Amino acid sequence: MPFMHIRTRFAPSPTGFIHLGNLRSALYPWAFARHNQGDFILRIEDTDLERSTQEAVDVIIEGMAWLGLDLDEGPIYQMQRIDRYREVIQQMVDAGLAYPCYMSEAELNQLREQQMTNKEKPRYNGLWRPEPGKTLPAIPEGVLPVIRFKNPIGGSVIWEDAVKGQIEISNDELDDLVIARPDGTPTYNFCVVVDDLDMKITHVIRGDDHVNNTPRQINIMRALNGTPPVYAHLPTVLNDAGEKMSKRNGAMSVRDYQKAGYLPEAILNYLARLGWSHGDAEIFTKEQFVDWFDLESLGRSPAQHNPEKLLWLNHQYIQNADVGRLAEATKPFAHQLGIDTERGPDFVQVVGLLKDRANTLLEIAEGAKLFYSPAPCHSSEQIAANIPEAVAPALKDLIDALRNSEPSKEAYGAAFKQVLAKHQLKMPALAMPVRYALFATTQTPAIDSVLVVLGKDEAIQRLTKVVL
Structure with missing residues (x-):
């Protein structure tokens, strides 16, 4: 339909909970409008006065904005059109x-x-x-x-x-x-028709729980001399247990995913694949999705939510993200954990070190605590238990080697190799005590990278405390 100006809409009821299945019903009409240089409208169907709340409206608008689903018109409230x-x-x-x-x-x-x-x-x-x-x-x-x-x-x-x-x-x-109704308030199926006619909606892309409403809406629309839009009814999104996704069945809200540290581009990519495909493409940008999207590629079978797949996808986006932008996105999570990102190592460096191992922004922030906590105070018993006396000479030599090294990953790696060769030690035999001396844990990223982020002076100061 090359001469038709495409107009789509997302028309949620603001009843307090919006999950991924709901947002998919916004994503597809948005993408169809953008692909066809059309208009995308947000309509709030708030005639259910007992259940509709402004907070729920805010969640819908915030969730769409977070995903980058921009509007051409709206939000338009049905109660204002009575x-x-x-x-x-x-x-x-x-x-x-x-x-x-x-x-x-x-x-x-x-x-x-x-x-x-x-x-x-x-x-x-x-x-x-x-x-x-x-x-x-x-x-x-x-x-x-x-x-x-x-x-x-x-x-x-x-x-x-x-x-x-x-x-x-x-x-x-x-x-x-x-x-x-007896008090004169209009009912849902009637309001939908008047709205779609007045707003010149050309395509209605929505969940297939609305299929039974469609014949009634078509009949009312024809009675009003309107032309019914093209309908595309999306199969249900099922949860990982195979049940219809809902709050009752444990679905997470959009805000839950934000709070857990998911990236919006990962959520959008994941949602796009819940009922649509483009060849074998699994990871793609929002721009690619819009460029590829068409109704012919929508699936006919129910899509099933896979939390592990979403987490994997989020990990891919974190791995490949610009580290500066990722650091800015991670800062709120770090601040929630009490981390002062302005004091201590460069936060961008910290995030760059941690991002390849993390699935969420929250995991990055939790990993960052290591670098912003005070230097550990080791008791003599703890030192004896975690730093063998036989390794102490190697540690002393490492301190000297680090003191004479350039502050780079390569130089620190060379310092380790020099000391290991001199004392005929394997890397874990030296690296584990170093980790414990620095952080009171043996679980850290690669030790040469850790030294770069922590800083040479701070590292030497912490190591010196356990060998002198």
């Missing part, structure tokens, strides 16, 4: 496309029970639907009506879903949908 919905409802009633229904909740429940007893599908029976020659019941006193849409009778709703292929639903399966 007058528009009521205007359209009145127009539909005046045109005979909708009608007031005075059936009470008790009567409706009784009808459903009877239908279920008769093994019929529970549905509204059209009691108040006006038809030529039909006499409607007397309007009961003191009952506020709902407004129902006059769904077409007979025939089918047919659409070509961009993911699922052709879908056909018989109109006989659909009863007359309530489009306004």
